[in-house]
Amino acid sequence: MKISTFFYTIKQGIANIFHNKWYSLASIATISACLFLFGIFYALVSNFQSILQNLEEKLCVTVFFEEDMDYDSMQEIGRMIRARDEVSEARFVTEDQVWESVKQDWFGDRMEELEEAYPENPMKGEANFEVFLKDPEMQESLVAYLESLPGVRLVNKSMMTAQTLVGVNRMISFISAGIILILLVVSVFLISNTVTMGISVRKEEINIMKYIGATDFFVRVPFVLEGILIGLVGAVIPVFLLYNIYDGVLRFVTERFQVLDWLLKFKPSAEIFRFLTPVSLCVGVGIGFLGSFITVRKHLRV
Amino acid sequence: MTRRELKRQRREEMIEQSGVICLENVIKTYPAGSHALNGISLNIYRGEFVFVVGQSGAGKSTLFKLLLRELKATSGHVWVMGEDLSRMKHRRIAKxxxxxxVVFQDFRLLKDRNVYENVAFAQRIVETPRREIRRNVPAMLAMVGLAGKYKAKTNQLSGGEQQRVALARALVNNPSILLADEPTGNLDPQNSWEIMHLLEEINDQGTTVIVVTHNKEIVNAMHKRVIFMKKGLIVSDEEGGEYIDED
Structure with missing residues (x-):
């Protein structure tokens, strides 16, 4: 192919968009709407999973020791705990730290009364290890191990929470994968329908080109290029809109709901759009390319 | 002699012997079962001007589509310029x-482009250098009498003018054969005659012209070779013939 022909076909692809502006706008709107929905859903799901992950990270098992055990033996057990695969972190809490925390949490404004009533630390023998898990699903096996350790008096756990988190997380993964798949299928259907409609209108144009000796390639390139450009624009618009909306919502929620800061750990825009931008662009361009390629092929057998 | 040269020589010999168009026992049956052509044989030689006439359903359009290689014969052979169309691969059709x-009754111009662009498009397809396009297209438009309207959109032209644009587009690449399917079907008598005179002029310059038509007056007045078709068969083929009145 000559360079001049190459540029001519590119020029035609761009010109096609403007010649068929209503069809182009309809296609761009369809792609944008589908990718916008996909983007919203992805942002919601990934934030929900981030919140769950945050909760999972906060899930811990507390290990209490026999009352007469010295700190060195406790640290020895701590080393054994940290060596386990299930453990992400094991934090030692002394008796004094336990008492301080109880005072703060429960008697914040009556601290002085409390100190008078309890001149000695009443939490003797309550030194413990707070053990954080890598995965709440591993809690059962870890607890069994901890309970088997000599010198361990009690292991506090919340099987219910762990199982709920595991269940919810799994359910969300399945549902979101399903919905994303459905959204993509619907998008492909809608977009290829729009492309089909647009090309049917121009079937005559393709026929004319073929009758006067245009090769399949020569006919196809402007249409495919048009499809790619429409897909690209259709992808850029929702990404741009979503970025601004997401940023705004994030700012609003973090300012208004500071109380829930410990719970609502939202993903920063950069993290969401690091995935969403390339995926949306690839889906938009891919659908534009495939839609036009396949649909033009149908009309090339002239 | 290389293989390609040998092939070309054989093709030339075939054209000399059997003509630029040669049909041998061609049968075309459509998937629904209707027989459009029932075993026709035909030779058209270089430089001829041929009318293909007959009523609707006679098989004229099927013949036209076979020559365009839009359809493939069910059996028999169709040779055009020494090439066997029944064995032609899809990728070779464009060339x-x-x-x-090719000229159609409904002109088939690219509606979103102007007169110049419509004619230039045929040259772009064959990758003619831009400089040559700029020289050839105005010359061709001048030949069909549309030099002053090169910027006009096709929907701003009359039927006769649109057909002239179609003719200019068909001729700009110097084809060996010109196929015209009812070229005057949508035109008034004056425009019809003007188009026919243009076709005659083109034929005088050496192009083989095949015109499928219903226009009795033109066929009878021009005294060219007339192939009369009926029910998928050639019922008469006469030099200087006339349109047979079936009544």
């Missing part, structure tokens, strides 16, 4: 059609 000029 084959560049040797043909």
């Amino acid at each position: 084959y059609r560049r040797n043909l000029g």
Whole structure:
């Protein structure tokens, strides 16, 4: 192919968009709407999973020791705990730290009364290890191990929470994968329908080109290029809109709901759009390319 | 002699012996079962001007589509310029059609482009250098009498003018054969005659012209070779013939 022909076909692809502006706008709107929905859903799901992950990270098992055990033996057990695969972190809490925390949490404004009533630390023998898990699903096996350790008096756990988190997380993964798949299928259907409609209108144009000796390639390139450009624009618009909306919502929620800061750990825009931008662009361009390629092929057998 | 040269020589010999168009026992049956052509044989030689006439359903359009290689014969052979169309692969069709000029009853112009662009498009397809396009297209438009309207959109032209643009587009690549399917079907008598005179002029310059038509007056007045078709068969083929009145 000559360079001049190459540029001519590119020029035609761009010109096609403007010649068929209503069809182009309809296609761009369809792609944008589908990718916008996909983007919203992805942002919601990934934030929900981030919140769950945050909760999972906060899930811990507390290990209490026999009352007469010295700190060195406790640290020895701590080393054994940290060596386990299930453990992400094991934090030692002394008796004094336990008492301080109880005072703060429960008697914040009556601290002085409390100190008078309890001149000695009443939490003797309550030194413990707070053990954080890598995965709440591993809690059962870890607890069994901890309970088997000599010198361990009690292991506090919340099987219910762990199982709920595991269940919810799994359910969300399945549902979101399903919905994303459905959204993509619907998008492909809608977009290829729009492309089909647009090309049917121009079937005559393709026929004319073929009758006067245009090769399949020569006919196809402007249409495919048009499809790619429409897909690209259709992808850029929702990404741009979503970025601004997401940023705004994030700012609003973090300012208004500071109380829930410990719970609502939202993903920063950069993290969401690091995935969403390339995926949306690839889906938009891919659908534009495939839609036009396949649909033009149908009309090339002239 | 290389293989390609040998092939070309054989093709030339075939054209000399059997004509630029040669049909041998061609049968075309459509998937629904209707027989459009029932075993026709035909030779058209270089430089001829041929009318293909007959009533609707006679098989004229099927013949036209076979020559365009839009359809494939169910059996028999169709040779055009020494090439066997029944064995032609899809990817070769585009190149084959560049040797043909085609004119339709409904003009089939690219509506979103102007007169110049419509004619230039045929040259762009064959990758003619831009400089040559700029020289050839105005010359061709001048030949069909549309030099002053090169910027006009096709929907701003009359039927006769649109057909002239179609003719210019068909001829700009110097085809060996010009196929015209009812070229005057949508035109008034004056425009019809003007188009026919243009076709005659083109034929005088050496192009083989095949015109499928219903226009009795024109056929009878021009005294060219007339192939009369009926029910998928050639019922008469006469030099200087006339349109047979079936009544």
